[in-house]
Amino acid sequence: MATSTSLEHLLPPSWRQLITDWLKEDVPAFDYGGFVVGEDPQEAVLYGKSEGVLAGRPFFDEVFRQVDCQVEWLMEEGADVRPVCEVAFVRGPARKILLGERTALNILARCSGVASRAKRLTLLKEKQGYKGIIAGTRKTTPGFRLVEKYAMLVGGVDTHRMDLSSMIMLKDNHIWSQGSITKAVKKARSVGGFAMNIEVECRSEDEADEAIKAGADIIMLDNFTPDEFKATAKRLHERYNNVIGGAYPKRHFLIEASGGITEENIAQYFSPDVDVISLGAMTQSVPHVDFSLKICRKA
Secondary structure: OOOHHHHHOOOOOOHHHHHHHHHHHHOOOOOHHHHHHOOOEEEEEEEEOOOEEOOOHHHHHHHHHHOOOEEEEOOOOOOEEOOOEEEEEEEEEHHHHHHHHHHHHHHHHHHHHHHHHHHHHHHHHHHHOOOOEEEOOOOOOOOOHHHHHHHHHHHOOEOOOOOOOOOEEEOHHHHHHHOOHHHHHHHHHHHHOOOOOEEEEEOOHHHHHHHHHHOOOEEEEEOOOHHHHHHHHHHHHHHHOOOOOOOOOOOOOEEEEEOOOOOOOHHHHOOOOOOEEEOHHHOOOOOOOOEEEEEEEEO
């Protein structure tokens, strides 16, 4: 897993504008509460109040940088949070600590929640000896995708595609528009070229056969039961990858499991024939890690 420092270096130049926009959303006009507490320099303690993985330090830092406060961390990115513990100190004028408080906590809580689920899945994968890839999906929160994808990396899983421009995924509606998987793949390849992988969502083994013959790079078997999925994946690999000669040319592709997969049932899909397991549950209905920020003394 990459270090927290190197992960921060992945963030695009535009990411700080997200923080500016979120602060603007939270304080569109007067800061009435800030008027009450005033400008006295204070120190606040960030407490971790539930178990999880700490993730989101760059975003938390930037919130307080933009409101003229300083953060001193007591825990590294990716560290285990064991309640109740001190995670960081925030120092600055009282009203400015409270100005950034809620935005910073919201980001940290959700980012840490996604990273915590990712880390649990990573540990489960290691315990069970699964050698494939566990990945998120594009089912992210609008406006918050960068934070959630970053959290997946902190937790040790694959981000999958970042957006519609990152990989060509052909699902049922794309295939319907062209009349067949073969035609959809051909049209996609005409604009994606050699540099873009093409993934095709398949609802049956016959559709997977067509997608492989059409030149798809990734075959997503969608909404199969675990037993059906593993059996189908094994047959496809044997038919195209492991058999020299025979009726089919040798082809190279990945097989991905998706649809209805959760933290509770993912282990049922672990198999040497399963290359990728993706789950929308990586970011959907994720419990947040509970943090609080308490002003404790004058700085």
